[in-house]
Amino acid sequence: MTASTTGAAVSRPSARQRRRRGTAAPYLFVLPALLLFAGFKLYPIAWSFVLSLHRKVGATETFVGADNYLRLAEDPLFLTALRNTAVILLVQVPLMLALATGLAVALDSTLLRGRPVFRLGFFLPMVTGLVAYGIVFSVLLNEEYGLVNWLLGLVGIDPVPWLTQGMWARISLGLALTWHYTGYNAVILLARLQTIPRELYDAAAVDGAGAFAAFRHVTLPGLRPALLLTTVLSTIGTLQLFDEPYVLTGGGPDNATLTVGVYLYQNAFKYFDFGYASAIAYALTLLVGVLGLLQFRLLGEKS
Known part of the structure; x- marks a missing residue:
């Protein structure tokens, strides 16, 4: 026992x-x-x-150290892609966020009837597949048989080379991006807008503030965290932009819509230069990190 x-x-x-x-x-x-x-x-x-850190020479991968990264600074196509991406970032993103802010304010207004229907309608483009809506825009903007040029012809305007001329190709890309992402950012801003206490607007009205003054001193400060979020997300998305320019123009005409994402893809899966494509990817990652930190410093809450 x-x-x-x-x-x-x-x-x-x-x-x-x-x-x-x-x-x-x-x-x-x-x-x-x-x-x-x-x-x-x-x-x-x-x-x-x-x-x-390698480069393919014949059938073998040869160690080249930082040569692929040094090559970036001397590659005119990479610099062109970087410049095109920067133009989209500096022009299209602020315009889109301004439209999203105005849209969020309009969708929050009590004067608007059927607000849920409008909110759903403006958010629907976001659930559309990137390739699908790119194909739709390529058909709509076709110079010969596109619906947009047909409508312009009804009022006596000559066909516009939306996808075959550099400037118009950039405008077409900007229009497609704005249509797809404005409603998404508006919903994020609207969610933040609805958390701003109404007492602040009442106090501003008592002090004699008009609609613009209330927007400037109450709405914008209240939207600051959401504006920071949408700015950072839009910046990251723009720097990684691939689907829309690849489907709409393939990076053309004459590299007018070539982005860093499209150039990375071309090097990896068209030229099979995986070492250089990987260097582009890491350079892009560094750029995203630096811009993200700068935006948090400039737009973040001050302690």
């Missing part, structure tokens, strides 16, 4: 062992997710960096 009792006591886990098992249990539950993240995220990121 004593021996069996002693054996049971020996086989029973100690308090320390139970604590260790309890500490390890959460890690066992997240282990599958960690393995998937490591296999499908960390490993490709690390291998992409390794590729960026």
Whole structure:
């Protein structure tokens, strides 16, 4: 009896062992997710960096160090793609966010009837597939048989080379991006707008502030966190822009709509220069990080 009792006591886990098992249990539950993240995220990121230090010579990969990164500064096509992306970022993004802010204010107005219907209507473009809406715009803006030029012809305006002339191709790309993303940003701003206390508007009215003064001193400061969020998201999306220019113009005409994302794709899957494409990807990542930090510094809350 004593021996069996002693054996049971020996086989029973100690308090320390139970604590260790309890500490390890959460890690066992997240282990599958960690393995998937490591296999499908960390490993490709690390291998992409390794590729960026190599160049394919014949059938072999040759280590070239930082040559691919130095090549970026001397590559006229990369500089063209960077300039085109910067133009979209500096022109289209502020215009889109200004429209989204005005739209959010309009959708929050009590004077508007059927507000849920309008909110849904303006958000619907966001759920449209990138390739699908790119194809739709390419058909609408076709110079010969597009609906837009047909409507312009009804009022006596000559056909516009929307997708075959550099300036008009950039405008077409900007129109497509604005149509697709304005409603999405407006919904984010609207959600923030609805959290601003109405008492602030009442106090501003008592002090004699008009509609513009209330917008400037109450609405805009209240929207600041949402404006920061939409600005950062729009900046990241613009720097990674690929689907729309690839479907609409393929980066043309004459590289007028060539973006960094399209150029990266061309180097990787058209020229099979994976080392240089990886260097472009890491340069783009650095650019996104730097611009994101600058925007947080400039637009973030001041302590």
